[in-house]
Amino acid sequence: MDFESAVHGEGIVKKYKGFELNVPVLDIPQGFATALIGENGAGKSTLLDILAGIRLDYQGSLKFFGKYNDDDRENNPDVKNAIGYEGTGNYYLPMWTLKQGREIQKLLFKNFDESKYIEICKQLAVPDDESKKITDLSDGNHMKIKLAGVLSRDTDLLILDEPASPLDPLMRDKLCDMIREYLQRDEGKKSVLFSTHNIADMETVTDYAIIVENGRIVEQAFVEDLKEKYVVVKGEKVDEEAARKVLYSISSSNYGFEGVCLSERLNELAGLNTVVEQATLSQICVAIMKQNSKLYGVN
Amino acid sequence: MIISQTSGVPIYQQIADSFRADILEGRLKEGEYLPSIRGLARDLKISVITTMKSYEMLEQEGLVTAVQGKGYVVNAQDGNMLKEQHMRKVEEGLMQAIGSARIAGLSENELIDTLKMLLTLKEN
């Protein structure tokens, strides 16, 4: 499918001791929610930090909204303000209260909508008592105020690093709703990029998936295209060996096997007693990660 | 509109089916717009790309047309064209039936008899 890129990157490289993030081409589609999926330590946060300008020490070129490069992002307030970033770190000094946390956002961001912030906080059930210290909040509540902060700014691109992991299931659902609401705000103009290591929670909001493994992008496509490319196959124990040769990934139990198969190779399974089902995004991700992970690579 | 996550039918298919029925049965009239893609995604709690795919499906079938910057508008439903489309579907299904009959080794008459039998069954 053709699409416009909210972010386009070329030759992004960042080296650490014993780790290298290397992304020859990167495209974040405009108007959609993109999930950056990978294990812990796969390089998700590093990539997000590079895109958001939290890190400046990388090689490669970036283009935002089709016309601005990364210098514009740092020097042009319009571009800087159009990108909302939420990381996993601790943004507030330890002695600050919730009230001061709110006020600092007003000072820092010209496009911050305070009434919206208060409304989102209410929706997310952030504690009412604004004299409470931010340090004393639970991880979940801490994430909520950070999300409220980034969502109440008028931005065109949201970059969220593991927004779902500290939240409980109810709040994850709320988060998904908020992302959809954000995407709808300016039909087709706003984009969201978030990272997650647990895609199941965010599956219903993900439009485009980028799967990262060990610093490399191993698969990227629209979710519906992925679901056409990969299908789930289930079968009896007797057919397992024959299926193993064809399937992309397979896991077996005492009663049978289940695996993910590339659609183009489905005809090779003809003659076996199998059931073919549509795959979920998490099944596809697990299969791809299994194939590419160092950990599983040994088997 | 009822969307089932577990029915086995892809969600985009379910959405397309629902709108198709609305259009063919006249509940959505010519010139009316389908709900906005992201608005519908939000209401149904599904992803944008799924909604988009079902709209594109309807567009391919000629039921709607994409209007730049405005969304998808319902087309005038030409009787002949509709019939032609349905004809294509019928042919597709029958081709599949013929294929299966070949594998099963059915003769031409046997196949026709089966079809007749099924038709009488359905009518009753």
Next chain:
Amino acid sequence: MKRILSSYKVFTPKLYRILGVYLGTLLMVLVSLLFMAMAGRPIALLVTAVITASADIFLDLFVFMGVFSKDFDFGLLRNSTEGLKVLKAGVLGDQIRRFLQIAVVMGICGMATYSYSLENGFMTTPFEYGCVIAVLVLTIYTCNTLVLNFTRKHLNYAEGLPGQMLMTAIEGVAVAGVLGLFMKEGGADPLPLLVAVTVLAVTVTYCMVERIGNRYLLSFGGKKMERFGKDNVKKMVIFLLIAFGVDFLMMPVMYLGFQKDIDLSVFLVAQMMYPACGVVLAKLTSYNEGKLPKFSYITILVTGIITMILAVLNVTSPATIDANGQAMTVQFLIANYVIIVGTILLIIALSVTGKEQRENAGFRFHNAGKSVLFMALFFVLYFARVIIICIIGGIAEGDMAGAMSELTQIFTAEGQGMLWLNVVINAPLTFIMFLGEEYGWRYFLQPVMQKKFGVLPGTILLGIAWGIWHVGADFLYYSDGTGIQMLCAQIVTCISLGIFFGYAYMKTNNIWVPVMMHYLNNNLIMVLSGDASTEAMQGSVVSWSDIPIMIAGAAVFWLFALTPTMRGKLSSKKGETENA
């Protein structure tokens, strides 16, 4: 409200911390001058460079306290145009700070050069001297700024060690170059080259200490911070820096006084306050301590600071007065009054402090009955030790009757009554000093050591550390030419007392028990020696053969190492409080 934003700029909302940095720097300059005047020039330069750099890191610690307390992230600032301005202002502030520090170091180097060249007929006018210093500072500052900006842009400021190393190198070369340039005009004398090399060495030493220190303390956003960001690690570092760092820093000053043959008693008074000051600062700067008794803490802190200043003044401007036939410095006299005032203030502070605060600070008088029993037990054991030592001494010298009469003298000799009365009266007037030590050793360090190394090994290691902490006093005060023996004796005593104090503290959970014991231990010496003056403790000659006798005498305390409490594992309750 703008204040919130500016608090990001300096990473602390408290003005006094910033002022502290510059006052601290000023203090370092004074110390440097002291060294310059009293010790040899090249050595003093190197020492000064190390001290200044260490002090710099130490002071940074306070400025960046807010950043240290948690793994702090600059994501929010970097994501905002206003935030970037704040960050740039922060970097600018950092540069100004560096500028001042460099000015200080360069000033010291320049002074050395100046005083050297005076003798050689070069840079004789203040104008020439000023020009040299100005050129130096500007060169350094320019290099600093250029490299800092470069590293910020290309290497990411947070990970700028390569950049910092580069900066160090450039600074060093620049100093050497500029000085070399001026020196050359001095003539063919090879000595200027020597000075230039010394200055280069000083700068490089300074920069290395500062940069490497900063690498660990200031690489904000860096993952290295995570470990230090943990509150208990931070508290431990602050405690050690003050209890041991200040203690060791004061030793050279003490040595200068020793050389000038000044009475050093005030140093011992000041020294006793450092551990408590360390704990107080560590707890006050921590963010998860609950309510603390601010009044009591400030009293301890102020007492510590005043006595420390008095100790420095004791050497820089000694004034001796005659007190009942004994030479005493004015500073020591004042320090005694400070201690008395401090103790009285502490009593008032404790009596007006709420239970919760006292509990959080470990000041509550738990287990009163058991506590009194333990104090009495210590009194008995103390004299048991004295008796054992006397008997062994008697056997060794073959004069049992003489040893025995010496023993009875303690109670019967003329004037002893007054000394006993002294011990009783002084207790409520001076106990802040003993809290000063015990609050650090027993309350703060003991649980940590016991948790890390096990109950008994931890207690013994604490004793060794406590002994070593006395090293300055052992060499320069207590003994006369037998410092090593004195230090060994000190460590033996500290381990023995440490075991008993530790045992008593574990049993009673009452800090006042070891405080009282410590008090008795130090003050009963006057009764034993029949001398109320500080001379009782000074200039003893300790021989190696005394140490086994001391160990034998201390056996009464060593016995407590065999108790189940000491041999067992740490009870879970203690462990938990430490974790929290």
